[in-house]
Structures are given as C-alpha cells and as structure tokens.
Amino acid sequence: MATMNETIVALSSGGLPSGVAVLRLSGTMATVAIRTLAGSVPPERRASLRVLKDHDGQIIDRGIVVFFPGPDSVTGEDLAEFHLHGGKAVVAACLAALTALPDVRLAQPGEFTRRSFINGRIDLTEAEGLADLLAAETEGQRRQAVMQAGGETRALYEGWMKRLTFCRAMLEADFDFADEDDVSDDVAADVSREISDLLAEMRGYVSHAHQGEIFRNGFSVAIAGVPNAGKSSLMNALARRDVAIVSDIPGTTRDLIEVSLDLRGIPVRLIDTAGLRDSPDRIEQLGMDRAREALSHAGLVLHLVPSDDAMELTLNDLANEAPVLKVRSKSDLGTAQDGELAISTRTGEGLDELVERIAQIAAEAAGDPSQLVPVHTRQRDIIGQAILVLSDCQDDLPLEIYAEVLRSASERLGALTGQRGVEDMLDVIFSQFCIGK
C-alpha cells in the first residue's frame, strides 16, 4: 500500500457509459485539483456547475464539482468530487488531467474506505458493512448491510468491550485495596455475574451465525430424486431460463448446477443434482457423490417423486440434517395423493405454491432481517475465541489470573472493531471492494 501522502482518484460510480459519472479524489491535492480544472474552489459541500478544462485550457466537460474539507469528510481527508457526463472519453480525459497533477494517482480497490478506517472515521465492522452494502443483491442483504455500515454492529461490540474493561477496572481497583479485608469477595461476585451475563449475550449472538450465513451466502435448496424425476426441468422453470440440460435419458445431469434466486428478499441458491440410482457408469457415480454431498449441506431438500412411476429414494440417500419437502412431479401424468404438493413443469401446476413453500421455509431459517446477526466469519471466529477464553473463568480463580483472562478476552474483541491485532486482516478486507470505494 502506497503512502497516504499521495492523493488518490477513481471513478466511484458504475460502469461506462452512464448518465453521470462521479470521479472522487481524496488527499491534500483535492483543492489544487479543483482549482486547476474548475478555476476556483466552490463553497464547502455545495454542488457547483463548472466548466472543467484540461492543462491546455481545452474544455473537458461541463460538470458538477463538490468540495468536502477534511477531516470531517468520509475519508477524513480533503475530498473532491467531479460529477461528469458518463462517457468513456469524458472520464478518461478528466482522469488524465487529474493524474497529471503531482502526487495524484489512481486509487486501488477499497482505498477510499481504507483511508476512512485509518483516519478513524469508521471501524472495521462498518467497513465490512459497506462492502456488504455494495455487494447486496437482495432486500435482506441490504438491510443487514445498512445496519452494519451504520455502526450498529460496532456499537454492540464496543458495548461488550466496555463491560469487559469495567470488570477489569473493578479487579484492578481491588488489587490496590488488597490489604483491606472482605473487599475481594464482593468484587469477585459482581465481576463473575457480569461476565456470565456477557457470555450469555455473546453466545446468544453467535447462535444466530446460521442466519448471518444465509444473509451472506444464501439459503441452499437442493433438488433430489431418481433419474428422470424432472429435477432439471424444475430447475429451469424456477430459474426461468435454460440452465440445465433436460432429456428423457435417465442420468442426464452429473455436475451440480446452481442458480441464485431472490425469494422475498432472501437469497436462495437452488441446486440441481444428479438423479440417484444404482449405476455402473463411473461418471454418473461421481455425479451422485456430488449430489449426496450437496444434499448433506442443503438447508432444504426438495425430494421429487414422479407421478408416473413413483420411484422414491430410500431414506438412506436422503439422510441428512436438512428438512425434506416431498414433491410429486409430473402431475400431468398421474394423480397425486391428498395433501401432496404436486407440480408439473408441463402445465405449470403447483409451481407457484412450491415457490411459496420454499420462500416460507427460507424466511423462517433466515429469521428477521432487522435483527443484528453475525454476518462475517471473521466476526464469528473472533467472538468464538473470546467466548472460549471467558468460559475458562471460574469463580475460584485467583483475581490476578481472572484479570489476565479478561485482558486476553478484550484483546481479542479489540480485533473485531480493528483497535488491535488486525494489520494482517486489512488487505483481506479492503481488497473485497471495487475500485472507487
């Protein structure tokens, strides 16, 4: 990572061409850049229409210029924005004029956000929330991300750290009065109660890890059944496009085929699998291995049983933790039993109802998107470590050792917000961003 003395610039809006393109420039050269291209610096935080000229005095574009003075800007540095017409050549010409200035260079991915973090404008959880917000594709993902980017996760973690710090302070204070009788027992009891409350809260929070996982990676739904049950046909019907090969030859699908759907704001990964049966075909066997693997990790298994020959899988093939929804397929070829969910990709019968049922189960698994849950494995891992450390606290621990355990736990929690021990994590976190953020 290059030094912060350099001023960075990048296209911060979407792809080109577009209606408007926003170039963002952060660093000490921001005012010089505005003065050079636009003549003079407009009043702070006011959008001003300016003629932008290159170094030869040629007009580049007529655009909006905004100046945000540091340190109260998003990056904590002087920040300039150029809102241009979103043509490729317009943007290229403006970038060329800007990078021709001394100490101005193109930004690397995530570098604006990294500077925000380094300058103390945001913490690591907020940076992660921003990355999630940019990546959010469903309503549930957006709601989780906007909470985290807005500092709710940070507040939760900082609250935990404050409580730990308070307990440590109580213990430390107690050491100083160690010669006075009977103080220690009270303090130890108070601290121990507080720590067990804190532990319960942290455990409750990480127990929602699976929900965070669903918001982030989606709820997986695997389609299982004997060959020719109509699995790939269902996949195509739900995806509304021809993703999987369909044929009347049993054993058509071998690889796992995955599509992402947005069901009621919850990302659902629908996985088509190879039909399960006894087969001498080596490749088909490999396909079935993959199918079983996918079934064992799925949040829901759709078990397709065709109406025309009613071949069902044995429980053995379906043995896994996930709930199984039995679906009678090819309903146009036979009659379903009462209460069965019957579908036909030929007539479209039952498909809406099936989608509704999947959405319901996924929504139940994902829980309430307005509840704060641990979305990132990084957070879950660190909190898990802190829980382990704190679980070691026994009431009869000598107070000095108790204090040491608490110190070690708060050191770990410090890594959550980026207060300490995160240098090696920074590249990982900020490289997830696109350039211009």
Ligand SMILES: Nc1nc2c(c(=O)[nH]1)N(C=O)[C@@H](CNc1ccc(C(=O)N[C@@H](CCC(=O)O)C(=O)O)cc1)CN2
């Ligand atoms: N044109 C434009 N639109 C944008 C952004 C941007 O940087 N530029 N954002 C960027 O991601 C988001 C909005 N977020 C922003 C957050 C803080 C500040 C800002 O200047 N904050 C200062 C001043 C606050 C104030 O005046 O009260 C601050 O935090 O102190 C600007 C935008 C989305 N839309």
Ligand SMILES: Nc1nc2c(ncn2[C@@H]2O[C@H](COP(=O)(O)OP(=O)(O)OP(=O)(O)O)[C@@H](O)[C@H]2O)c(=O)[nH]1
């Ligand atoms: N009549 C009728 N035929 C269907 C229906 N769905 C699929 N089929 C036919 O059943 C045959 C098998 O369909 P696929 O979707 O390829 O079945 P599959 O379960 O993916 O089969 P494998 O990949 O071999 O495991 C094809 O000829 C489809 O056209 C249906 O709802 N009604």
Ligand SMILES: [Mg+2]
């Ligand atoms: Mg298939």
